[in-house]
Amino acid sequence: MALISGFIVGFIVGITLVLGFVLSENRRSHSRQRLAIATSALSKLSLDDLRKVFSNYKQPMPPWIVFSQSHKVSWMNQELRRIWPYVDQAASELARTIVEPILDQYKPPLISSLKFNKFTLGTVAPQFVGIGMVDDMENEVVMEIELEWDGNPSIILGVTTSFGVSLPIQVKNAAFAGIFRVIFKPLVKDLPCFGAIVYSLRRQKKLDFTLKVIGGDIKSVPGLAGAIDEMIKTAITDSLLWPVRQIVPIVPGDYSNLELRVVGTLHVKLVQAKDLLNKDLAGKSDPFARTFIRPIPSRMKRSKTQNNDLHPIWNEKYIFDVEDPSTQQLTVQVFDDEGVQASEFIGGALFPLKNLEPGVLKDVWLTLVKDLDNVKEHKYRGQVQVELLYHEHGTVNPYLKRKFPMTSLETLMTNSNGHPQQELQASPGKTLASPRRMDTSPQSFQPSHVDLVSPRIDEDDEFNRGVLTVTVIRAENLIAADTNGLADPYAVLRMKKSDQKIRTKVLNKTLQPEWNQTFDFVVEDAIHDMLIVEIWDHDTFGKDYMGRCALTLSRVVREEEYEEGYQLDGVKSGKIFLHMKWTSQPLSAHFG
Numbered sequence: 001m002a003l004i005s006g007f008i009v010g011f012i013v014g015i016t017l018v019l020g021f022v023l024s025e026n027r028r029s030h031s032r033q034r035l036a037i038a039t040s041a042l043s044k045l046s047l048d049d050l051r052k053v054f055s056n057y058k059q060p061m062p063p064w065i066v067f068s069q070s071h072k073v074s075w076m077n078q079e080l081r082r083i084w085p086y087v088d089q090a091a092s093e094l095a096r097t098i099v100e101p102i103l104d105q106y107k108p109p110l111i112s113s114l115k116f117n118k119f120t121l122g123t124v125a126p127q128f129v130g131i132g133m134v135d136d137m138e139n140e141v142v143m144e145i146e147l148e149w150d151g152n153p154s155i156i157l158g159v160t161t162s163f164g165v166s167l168p169i170q171v172k173n174a175a176f177a178g179i180f181r182v183i184f185k186p187l188v189k190d191l192p193c194f195g196a197i198v199y200s201l202r203r204q205k206k207l208d209f210t211l212k213v214i215g216g217d218i219k220s221v222p223g224l225a226g227a228i229d230e231m232i233k234t235a236i237t238d239s240l241l242w243p244v245r246q247i248v249p250i251v252p253g254d255y256s257n258l259e260l261r262v263v264g265t266l267h268v269k270l271v272q273a274k275d276l277l278n279k280d281l282a283g284k285s286d287p288f289a290r291t292f293i294r295p296i297p298s299r300m301k302r303s304k305t306q307n308n309d310l311h312p313i314w315n316e317k318y319i320f321d322v323e324d325p326s327t328q329q330l331t332v333q334v335f336d337d338e339g340v341q342a343s344e345f346i347g348g349a350l351f352p353l354k355n356l357e358p359g360v361l362k363d364v365w366l367t368l369v370k371d372l373d374n375v376k377e378h379k380y381r382g383q384v385q386v387e388l389l390y391h392e393h394g395t396v397n398p399y400l401k402r403k404f405p406m407t408s409l410e411t412l413m414t415n416s417n418g419h420p421q422q423e424l425q426a427s428p429g430k431t432l433a434s435p436r437r438m439d440t441s442p443q444s445f446q447p448s449h450v451d452l453v454s455p456r457i458d459e460d461d462e463f464n465r466g467v468l469t470v471t472v473i474r475a476e477n478l479i480a481a482d483t484n485g486l487a488d489p490y491a492v493l494r495m496k497k498s499d500q501k502i503r504t505k506v507l508n509k510t511l512q513p514e515w516n517q518t519f520d521f522v523v524e525d526a527i528h529d530m531l532i533v534e535i536w537d538h539d540t541f542g543k544d545y546m547g548r549c550a551l552t553l554s555r556v557v558r559e560e561e562y563e564e565g566y567q568l569d570g571v572k573s574g575k576i577f578l579h580m581k582w583t584s585q586p587l588s589a590h591f592g
Contacts, residue, residue, distance in 0.1 A: 481537035
């Protein structure tokens with residue numbers, strides 16, 4: 001009986017395995033057929049048809065699907081390889097005469113003299129990855145050429161240090177990838193139909209090389225390798241990277257209008273960051289930010305380090321020159337300060353300047369990513385808040401054409417005879433935070449008509465004094481801080497720079513408090529001060545944190561009055577609603 005039952009079970013299991021294998025193979029065969037049919041159909045579609053198909057794709061597209069704007073030019077690479085030995089002979093000497101004076105301008109104090117003992121481009125020709133045309137350009141033809149070069153140049157630098165030591169340094173294993181922009185402008189009726197050629201390195205993707213002292217060790221001179229490496233990269237960036245451009249006249253004429261010019265200024269306020277990725281095993285990161293438009297050390301701005309904080313507040317202001325707002329972009333990089341060791345990169349973000357309207361303040365939160373060339377990264381690294389104000393040269397901000405009368409608070413501080421009152425009382429129904437005496441002479445409060453080219457809020461030589469009136473209206477969806485699922489919330493308002501502080505009343509057993517309390521703050525420097533609002537749960541033996549929001553005064557100074565709801569940072573949920581009002585009395589720096 002056992003033999004028969006075993007035979008039956010084995011037969012059933014065997015038949016099941018065979019049927020499963022057959023079904024699996026049939027399914028795989030049908031899948032391969034469908035894939036072959038789809039591949040054949042896609043191969044017959046044009047590039048424009050493919051763009052239309054994938055434009056309706058609901059899910060994030062895979063990183064390998066890329067619609068390049070450039071055209072492949074394999075035929076050009078074949079021809080360049082054929083003529084490269086002749087190009088090498090002709091271009092090497094030309095490149096040497098161009099590059100040597102440029103490097104001499106950027107040599108560090110450690111190097112007293114520098115020249116090329118040998119300079120040849122080697123036997124490996126660059127590769128044209130693609131060539132594309134930039135449309136919508138009037139009176140010019142713009143071409144972008146993407147190049148890659150893993151070359152074997154023979155470059156020997158004759159370096160003399162400031163200590164009198166002469167060293168022959170070989171540059172090896174050069175690798176470069178980038179996009180060059182070539183502009184033919186202006187277009188003319190006579191051959192060759194354009195007046196000049198303008199070229200620039202539109203984007204530098206990669207620049208690597210190694211340095212070796214012939215017959216010695218480059219580490220024998222401390223700091224020399226780093227100094228030469230930075231010198232070469234800075235020279236290329238500052239002399240060739242867009243918007244810097246080189247002009248080659250073809251037809252005689254005046255081409256000064258093609259030269260690089262500063263056309264405006266970008267006022268950047270680095271406000272804060274939140275939810276930063278923690279890079280420290282013990283404790284929290286010590287973040288600082290580096291902000292720039294052009295990646296040149298002299299034009300980069302570094303913030304202060306905020307120790308042990310994943311929600312740092314900087315509130316620092318920078319001003320950058322802008323040469324080409326249509327193509328330039330602001331870069332913000334956040335690092336973890338490791339002291340004497342190299343700082344660890346947390347994340348970076350880009351903001352194209354073409355998205356700014358001149359004279360309009362823009363407040364944005366930028367999401368940090370690890371690789372700025374791959375913004376599709378899914379790992380969350382935090383966000384950084386910046387306020388941006390672009391101002392074109394030669395224009396007048398209409399916001400400045402206003403008269404600023406005395407504030408009601410300043411009126412209270414001055415009696416009818418023009419003399420300051422000895423004591424200051426809060427307005428009815430309001431609370432005055434940290435009252436202090438001010439210069440209330442009649443001359444200092446005369447209304448004035450301001451008409452400046454630069455935005456008033458961003459002028460370093462003018463202090464924005466006035467009164468900030470804050471009404472704490474209500475909060476909603478606060479986190480539960482007590483065991484009964486409720487909380488006893490109150491709000492603490494603090495001016496960061498002047499350290500004025502005041503709090504609302506405590507509302508018991510609610511997650512939807514309504515305070516409707518109004519407070520006045522005397523602000524002496526609205527440019528650099530900011531309001532921080534924190535929500536706390538009141539307990540008999542302590543307090544529990546329920547979130548915060550940090551606000552600059554930029555918006556209220558410009559708009560004078562607004563009402564807004566702000567998400568609370570550092571907690572899962574919560575929102576606070578504030579009414580902000582600014583009563584301004586600007587005083588020039590020489591009055592202060």
